[in-house]
Amino acid sequence: MAIAQLSTQLRPIPATGGSFRRFTTGLPPTSFCPPTTIFKTRKNQAIPLPTNQNLKWALKLSLVEQSSPPKPTVDVEGLISFLYEDLPHLFDDQGIDRTAYDEQVKFRDPITKHDTISGYLFNISFLKVLFRPLFQLHWVKQTGPYEITTRWTMVMKFMPLPWKPELVFTGTSVMGINPNNGKFNSHLDFWDSIKNNDYFSLEGLLDVFRQLRIYKTPDLETPEYQILKRTANYEVRKYAPFIVVETNGDKLSGSTGFNDVAGYIFGKNSATEKIPMTTPVFTQTLDPQMSDVSIQIVLPMDKDLGSLPDPSQETVKLRKVEGGIAAALKFSGKPTEEIVREKEKELRSSLMRDGLKPKKGCMLARYNDPGRTWSFTMV
Known part of the structure; x- marks a missing residue:
């Protein structure tokens, strides 16, 4: 955006004054030479400015030279190790470590949103009572300078219904890091089973209700398996x-x-x-x-x-x-x-x-x- 603004503010260069000079070769006094004949003087050197075709590139280069992005100072690897240890306790008696999150952490999933760590923890407590969730963490990795992504599976039983239907959600969580204190300041969930993961997603709500249907499965032993991914179809x-x-x-x-x-x-x-x-x-x-x-x-x-x-x-x-x-x-x-x-x-x-x-x-x-x-x- 800044580059586009700079390119629209360029004006004809005045004939006199400043460090820019105009050279003419048999042209009327009011004419300007093509861009390749305009020079900028710096330390007694004449440096040709780029042509119009390369102007955008030159402006980008100039911005990079003037201000390079700061190097991350957050221990992202340490946070990844922390999440491997902490997230498996999401729904057990120990719970997650709230001190790893900003007080104003932004939490979003397709049907829920909270803007404080207290609201986020209340949502976890609510799910524990109503659904008895089982959270399975598959992997954690860095996906940006101040961003970590996790992949997970959550299996829940809706206890109020007599047949106690099982609800399964798989997806990823993108967790933003506050560079000033190294704490998590955002947590955005994306479900594999829907396309519209924005809050509030009617598609997400329908996915929940669809899993509440009546069915009967015998209470017998069955082969053990872990659901790695649940899409809308399989x-x-x-x-x-x-x-x-x-x-x-x-x-x-x-x-x-x-x-x-x-x-x-x-x-x-x-x-x-x-x-x-x-x-x-x-x-x-x-x-x-x-x-x-x-x-x-x-x-x-x-x-x-x-x-x-x-x-x-x-x-x-x-x-x-x-x-x-x-x-x-x-x-x-x-x-x-x-x-x-x-x-x-x-x-x-x-x-x-x-x-x-x-x-x-x-x-x-x-x-x-x-x-x-x-x-x-x-x-």
Whole structure:
């Protein structure tokens, strides 16, 4: 902006006086030479001024020479280490260290704003009572001379509703630093699930209400995973290793083979041992044509391959799934084959649009008993 203002204030240079001089070569007294013939004298040296085409560059250079930006004096690396230690306590009894923030800190997310550290801490206390949040910090890094960005996941349960729906938000927080005292003076949250992250965002409010929908998930053990990113269309999850008992199936939405794998946990094994039921039931295919399908039941996390009894049927096998990164699309209702294939294509399209490359095959996870759960509440 300052450069633009300087360029509009240039005026013809007077013929006499000052340190600027005009040289003429057979031109009328009222004429001016082209810019390349105008000189500025400095320490008895004649220095050609730039042409009009290079004038903008020269003004920029002149400003850089006259005033270089001050070097940061804030210990940003120390603040990064501090955030790695402090932010995991955001919602526990210890809480964050308020002395690291200006009293007039600016906090904004798509549906909340506060302009003091007291207001910010009140918001944290409110969320603790209403949602029981679990905050997971992924990384912290410097993104500007006086700016640090964090990436996080927050999982919350809305306690007032009988079904206690789970709300998940992932995103980044851009934290500004006051160069005068090294404290944080701003904290701006950006959610991955919406485009409009300005306050007040109706899109953000709708995202909250959408996650409050009625659904029913059995209170059973399930494979452990961490949500790394939740967009409007899918989740990116990091799964821990788990063990399955599996056999051949017929199609992704089918139940062929379920009685065989269920029989294993009900005692049809070498030790006639009954194993606790878990969720979900997986059907998986590893080829694009979905011709080779397996059906699987997840076994409890405290089991390992060495301690589990052998299946009584030759077609039933135990296998350790190594875990890793997976993308998941949630949907409700009874999963017919047509719906499953449609959702698989939808998920692949979303991933490729975002620059991710999905592997071949897919997996359907069913969390409900289809015989005793209403279709519209299934997940």
